[in-house]
Amino acid sequence: xxTAIRCHLLIGPPASGKTTLAHKLAPLLQGPNGEPGLxxxxxxIRAELFGDAAIQGxxxxxxxxxxxxxxxxxxxxxxxxxxxxxxxxPWRLLYTQALTYARPVEWIGWWVKTPDxxxxxWARNRDREVPTAVIREFAASLAHKHFGPDxxxxxxxxxxxxxxxxxxxxxxxxxxxxxxxxxxxxxxxxDRGAKSLHRYSRLxxxxxxxxxxxxxxxxxxLDSSDPGTASALQQVLNPPPQGGLAERAAAxxxxxxxxxxxxxxxxxxxxxxxxxxxxxxxxxxFRLDWQSTRxxxxxxxxxxxxxxxxxxxxxxxxxxxxxxxxxLLRHILQEPFDAPxxxxxxxxxxxQAEGNLYSHLIAALDGIEGSYAHxxxxxxxxxxxxxxxxxxxxxxxxxxxxxxxRHGYALGTALLxxxxxxxxxxxxxxxxxxxxxxxxxxxxDQLRERLLWAGVLQEDTGxxxxxxxxxxxxxxxxxxxxxxxxxxxxxxxEQAIRDRRRVRLRHLPDPEPSEEERLRGLxxxxxxxxxxxxxxxxxxxxxxxxxxxxxxxxxxxxxxxxRLVLLGEDGNARRNSELEHxxxxxxxxxxxxxxxxxxxxxxxxxxxxxxxxxxxxEAAALGTPSGSQGYDILRFSCTEAVFRLIREEPRRFxxxxxxxxxxxxxxxxxxxxxxxTLKPNPNPETDSHPYPVELLLPRWxxxxxxxxxxxxxxxxxxxxxxxxxxxRQIHRQVAQEVVDLYRDSD
Numbered sequence: 001x002x003t004a005i006r007c008h009l010l011i012g013p014p015a016s017g018k019t020t021l022a023h024k025l026a027p028l029l030q031g032p033n034g035e036p037g038l039x040x041x042x043x044x045i046r047a048e049l050f051g052d053a054a055i056q057g058x059x060x061x062x063x064x065x066x067x068x069x070x071x072x073x074x075x076x077x078x079x080x081x082x083x084x085x086x087x088x089x090p091w092r093l094l095y096t097q098a099l100t101y102a103r104p105v106e107w108i109g110w111w112v113k114t115p116d117x118x119x120x121x122w123a124r125n126r127d128r129e130v131p132t133a134v135i136r137e138f139a140a141s142l143a144h145k146h147f148g149p150d151x152x153x154x155x156x157x158x159x160x161x162x163x164x165x166x167x168x169x170x171x172x173x174x175x176x177x178x179x180x181x182x183x184x185x186x187x188x189x190x191d192r193g194a195k196s197l198h199r200y201s202r203l204x205x206x207x208x209x210x211x212x213x214x215x216x217x218x219x220x221x222l223d224s225s226d227p228g229t230a231s232a233l234q235q236v237l238n239p240p241p242q243g244g245l246a247e248r249a250a251a252x253x254x255x256x257x258x259x260x261x262x263x264x265x266x267x268x269x270x271x272x273x274x275x276x277x278x279x280x281x282x283x284x285x286f287r288l289d290w291q292s293t294r295x296x297x298x299x300x301x302x303x304x305x306x307x308x309x310x311x312x313x314x315x316x317x318x319x320x321x322x323x324x325x326x327x328l329l330r331h332i333l334q335e336p337f338d339a340p341x342x343x344x345x346x347x348x349x350x351x352q353a354e355g356n357l358y359s360h361l362i363a364a365l366d367g368i369e370g371s372y373a374h375x376x377x378x379x380x381x382x383x384x385x386x387x388x389x390x391x392x393x394x395x396x397x398x399x400x401x402x403x404x405x406r407h408g409y410a411l412g413t414a415l416l417x418x419x420x421x422x423x424x425x426x427x428x429x430x431x432x433x434x435x436x437x438x439x440x441x442x443x444x445d446q447l448r449e450r451l452l453w454a455g456v457l458q459e460d461t462g463x464x465x466x467x468x469x470x471x472x473x474x475x476x477x478x479x480x481x482x483x484x485x486x487x488x489x490x491x492x493x494e495q496a497i498r499d500r501r502r503v504r505l506r507h508l509p510d511p512e513p514s515e516e517e518r519l520r521g522l523x524x525x526x527x528x529x530x531x532x533x534x535x536x537x538x539x540x541x542x543x544x545x546x547x548x549x550x551x552x553x554x555x556x557x558x559x560x561x562x563r564l565v566l567l568g569e570d571g572n573a574r575r576n577s578e579l580e581h582x583x584x585x586x587x588x589x590x591x592x593x594x595x596x597x598x599x600x601x602x603x604x605x606x607x608x609x610x611x612x613x614x615x616x617x618e619a620a621a622l623g624t625p626s627g628s629q630g631y632d633i634l635r636f637s638c639t640e641a642v643f644r645l646i647r648e649e650p651r652r653f654x655x656x657x658x659x660x661x662x663x664x665x666x667x668x669x670x671x672x673x674x675x676x677t678l679k680p681n682p683n684p685e686t687d688s689h690p691y692p693v694e695l696l697l698p699r700w701x702x703x704x705x706x707x708x709x710x711x712x713x714x715x716x717x718x719x720x721x722x723x724x725x726x727x728r729q730i731h732r733q734v735a736q737e738v739v740d741l742y743r744d745s746d
Contacts, residue, residue, distance in 0.1 A: 002103045002104060003103075003104075004103070004104035004105060004106040004309035004310075005074055005077055005078075005079065005103055005104070005105055005106070006029075006079055006105075006106045006107075006108060006156075006180075007070075007074065007079060007080045007081070007082075007095075007105050007106070007107055007108070008025065008029070008037070008079065008080070008081045008082070008107075008108045008109075008110055009082050009086055009092060009095055009096070009107055009108070009109050009110070009155075010022055010081065010082065010083050010084070010086070010110050010112065011085070011086045011087075011092065011109055011110065011111045011112065011142065011149050012085060012087075012111065012112030012113070012114060012142070013085060013087065013114070013116070013119050013135050013138040013139040013142065014085060014119065014123065014130040014134060014135050014138065015114075015119045015120070015122040015123035015126060015130055015135065016112045016113075016114035016118075016119050016122075016163070017112055017114055017122070017163040017168075018083055018084075018085075018112050019041065019043075019083055020163070020168075021110065021112060021161070021163070021168060021173075022039045022041070022081050022083040023039065024168065024169075024170065024173055025037065025081060025110070025173055025177075026038075026039050026081060027170075028170070028173060028174055028177050029079040029081070029177070030079070031076070031077055031078035031079065032076075032077045032078075035078060037078065037079040037080065037081050038069070038073040038078050038079070038080045038081065039081045039083055040066055040069055040070060040073075040080060040081065040082050040083065041083040041084070042062055042066060042083070042084045043083075045062050045065050045066055046062055048065075049061055049062065049065065053128060054128050059263075066082070067099070070082070070095075071101065071102065074101050074102060074103060074105060075102045075103070077103075082095065085138050086149075087137075087138035087139075087141045087142050088141055088147075088260045088261065088263070089147050089153065089207075089260060090259075090260050090263065090264040090265070090266045090267065091263075092109070092149065092153050093153055093154070093203065093204045093207075093266045094265065094266045095107065096153055096154030096155060096308050096311060097153070097154045097202055097203065097204040097266070097308065097311070098204055098265075098266040098269075104308075104309045105308055105309060106156045106184075106308065106309040106310055106311075107154060107155050107156060107308045107311065108155065108156060108157060108158075108159065108180060109149055109151075109153075109155040109157070109158040109159065110159050110161060111142075111149050111158050111159065111160045111161065112161050112162075112163065113160055113161065113162050114162060114163055114164050115162075115164060116135065116136060116139045118164045119135050119139065120132060120135055123135060141260075146386075146389075146390035147260070147390070150312070150314075151187060151311075151312030152203050152312045152313055152314040152315075152317070153203055153311075153312070154202070154203065154204075154308040154311035154312065155308075155311060155312060156180075156184045156187070156308070156309065156310040156311060156312075157180065157183040157184050157187055159176055159180075159183070161176075184310055187310075187312065188310055191312065191313070195313055195317055195318040195319075196301045196318055196319040196320060197301060197302060197303060197304050197313070197317060197318075197319065198298040198299065198301060198304075198317075198319040198322060199279075199298060199299050199304075200298075200316070200317075200322060201304045201313050201314075201317035201318075201319075201322075202304050202313070202317070203313070203314045203317070204266060204267075205272070206314060206316055206317070206322075207267065207391075208253070208266075208267045208269070208272060208273070208276065209276050209279075209280075210387075210391045211253055211256075211259055211264075211267055211391070212249060212253065212267075212273060212276050212277075212280075213280070213285065213329070213333075214258075214391060214392055214393060215249060215252055215253060215256065216249070216286075217333070218258075219232060219233055219236075219252075222245060222248055222249065222252070224240060233252065236252050236255055236256050236257070237251055237252055237255045245277060246270050246271075246273045246274035246277060247270055249273050249277075250267075250268040250269065250270045250273050251268065253267045253268050253273075254267065254268035258392060282297065283296050283297060283326075283330065284330055284334075285329075285330050285333055293367050293368050294368070295323070295327070295368055295369035295370050295371075296322075296323050296326055296327060296330075296370065298319050298322065298323065301319060315386070320370070321383075323370035323371075324370055324371055324372055324379075324383070325383045325387055327365055327368055327370060327371045328361065328365065328371070328372070328380070328383065328384075328387075329387065329393075331361070331364060331365055332393075335364075338360070338361070338364060339357055339360065340356050340357060340359075340360040358377035358380045358381055359377060361380060362374060362376065362377065362380060421451060422451070422457065424447075425444075425447055425448065425451060425457065427471070428440055428443065428444050428447065429444060430471045431471065432444055434471045434473065434474050434475070435471060435473070435474070435475045435535055435540070436475040436477055436479055436485070436540070437475075437535075437540070441487075473535075473537070473538055474538070475535070475538060475539055475540060476538045476539055477539045477540050477560065477561055477562045478562055480562055482565065483508065483561060483562050483563070483564060483565055484542060484561040484562070484564045484565070484566055485540065485561040485562040489565075489566045490533070490561065492566055493530050493533075493542065493566055494533070496530050496569065497530050497531065497532065497533075499574060500529070500574055500575040500578065500580075500581045501569055501570075501572075501573065501574045502527055502528065502529055502547055502569070502570040502571075502573035502574070502575075503527070503528060503529075503530060503566060503567075503568065503569055503570055504523065504525040504526070504527055504528075504566075504567040504568055504569070504570050505525055505526060505527075505528055505542075505544070505564050505565065505566060505567065506523065506524050506525040506526070506564070506565045506567055507526075507559060507563060507564060508562075508563045508564065508565060509563065510524060511524070512524055523567050525565075525567045526546065526547075527546070527547035527570045528544040528545060528546050528547055528554070529544060529545040529547065529554070529575065529581070529584060530542060530543075530544045531543045531544055531545060531556070531581075531584055531585055531588055532585065532588060533561075534558065534598070536558075536597075536598050537707075539560050539561070539562075540560070540561045541558040541559060541560055541561065541598055542558065542559060542561055542564055543556065543557070543558045543588050543598075544556070544557060544558075544559075545557075545584045547570070548604070551604070552580075552613075553584070553587075553604060553608060553613060554604065555600075555602065555603070555604045555607065556584065556587055556588055556591060556600050556607060557600060558598040558599075558600070579615070582614070583613060583614030583615050584614060585614070586614035586615075587607065587611050587612070587613070587614040590610075590611035590612070590614070591607065591610075591611055593654055594610060594611065594654055594657070594697070594698060595697070595698055595701050595705070596652055596653040596654070596697070596701070596707075596708070597701065597705055597707035597708060598707065599700065599701065599704065599705040599706070599707065600698075600700070601698065601699075601700030601701075601704075602700070603700075606630055606698075606699070606700065609630045610630045610631075610698055630698060630699060631696050631697065631698060631699060632696075632697060632698075632699045632702040632703070632724060633694055633695070633696060633723055633724075634694070634695040634696075634697055634702050634708075634721075634723065634724070634727070635680075635692060635693070635694045635695075635721075635722045635723040636692070636693055636712070636719045636720060636721045636722055637683055637687070637689035637690070637691060637692045637693070637719065637720045637722060638689055638691045638692075638693060638715075638718060638719050638720075639688065639689055639690075639691075639718050639719075640690070640691065641718065642715050642718035642719055643661070643691040643693070645715075646693060647660065652711070653695055653697065654696075657695060657696035657697065658693070658694075658695055658696075659678065659680060659693070659694040659695075660672070660678055660680070660691075660693055661678070661680050661681070661682050661683075661690070661691040661692045661693065662678045662680070662681060662682055663682075664682045664685065664690060664691075667685065667690075680692040680693070680694055689719070689720045692722070702724060702727060703726070703727075709727075709730070712727075712731070713731065713734060716735075717735075
């Protein structure tokens, strides 16, 4: 086995004495032939490349030359000293865990802890002055409670030094060098037998996984089809990276300033990220239908590949701790607002409320192997502090203080971006207010509460937010508690739809049953399978399938909610097969498509002939040439102005059943679209209505649908109905009645 070579990473803010330390330390470190240690300085390399150490220049050029010399020194067995600030964790992990060397390397961290004010004073006496802000920023980064230098970064040991208070002459440094073996043995002994190592025991692998989860939840899975997410991602990297999810995630992780200010190349290993994505998928982090009691699969325990020799591990490097923390994290991803219901008397205090939350989360994870045991509230609290706060999973409200633990732990909006969630909230609110849909109130209240918790929605104290899309129509349906338009009955019918239960309904224009009929058990109602609630034009309707004993299919109808009374469930009748319910819904959708309205006739046989039984086989008549059984041709001619308006409504009726006039040579101002079907030839140029239109519609629609007549007749003399004759006569009669009305009044 090849003996590990000992290399040294100097750590400290600018002007802290690192370069002096490096040159004093080098002679004490001997190579195989007695040569001193190799000092690699980024300042020296910059001077070589750009002519002046003060010129930063492109970092890749500096990095490539430094790494080339590092690999050469290690291959030759010469101890290497890297002289740079290494103020941020990713800069240290690059050497200790991200790189692969020709032989094992044991990394020693020399942490130069010179006080800030001393560094500023020494910087003023240097030939190349370092800005005060840079010194303070790097010093703060090194002093960070969670991300300061630590043995878990892969160091065999960390040696703290303070040149401002201790003499670092040759003798003192020799004592430090001579004591390294003992320091490392003590550290290794403390770790021995304490951790069950796993695939994410190395800090580099663990943090890459955590930051990957945070990236995907913060930016909605990197789905740039959402304009809000796309705009936010452009703030990270522009132009956006190409490739698959792993390639794009790697590019964003390397540049995301939320992670140690950016420049995090050590986390941007595409193949490692691809493996992380597979692991997250296999362990249920991206799936809402996950079997919640399945434990995490960490693979076999054992040594971690690629670790520096005798390097340390983080607390989560222990498989037992990792399993319980990531089981909690998976639960948080899937249930970001899981929290105990507030007691009737309200929380007695923050500590008690948080304790209740910890107990609630432990109970929610009960039964999952490796999760928290009852009574481990203190462990869960500590894990939350070490995981959510440092790695950015706990959002901060605008006050800058972390949100209360009582409000749950949103890991980003996950399913939708924050901007999209606000639009959904605004549309849901409009649906309730303008469409009189009181059934949405509980959902709206819960959504508002959770958006407030997450800091996405602000209290209604400032300017009101309006959605980019709004509802202009207003429902004319009164909120009558005695009909389906009332909140209680509408909720009951929704439950019947979900459970596929048959109900009894009464149509309000129908007379109420007499006393004699009541005594005979008659309630004046009819039996039906409720299918869907539909908003059409200015009112809510219930679409239902009537129940006909002895038949598999019934007539599909729609009636206004305020014209229907729910008498109750029809015994315990329920469709056992979702296929039957789905087939009826499929027929409803086909009827809505071919009719262009909510009137579906009065014949079950006619409906089935036109749209099939909903099992996947459409009726033979659908889409066939004009004159098919069950269809009638509606033909009318228009003035140019009305023809233009009708062409602006291409989806009112099935496009495949709509045929427009061809343009009039030398006269027409319109050009057919790529989806326009042209069949009728124009009428003679002398005709006042030169543009014919043909619609292939169900016979019942042409004969009896008031919606169709209201649409046609609103154009007045702008259209001339030509076929069928009966509808033409009705048009004439209506027009004549209007003329007679005004003639008599005049």
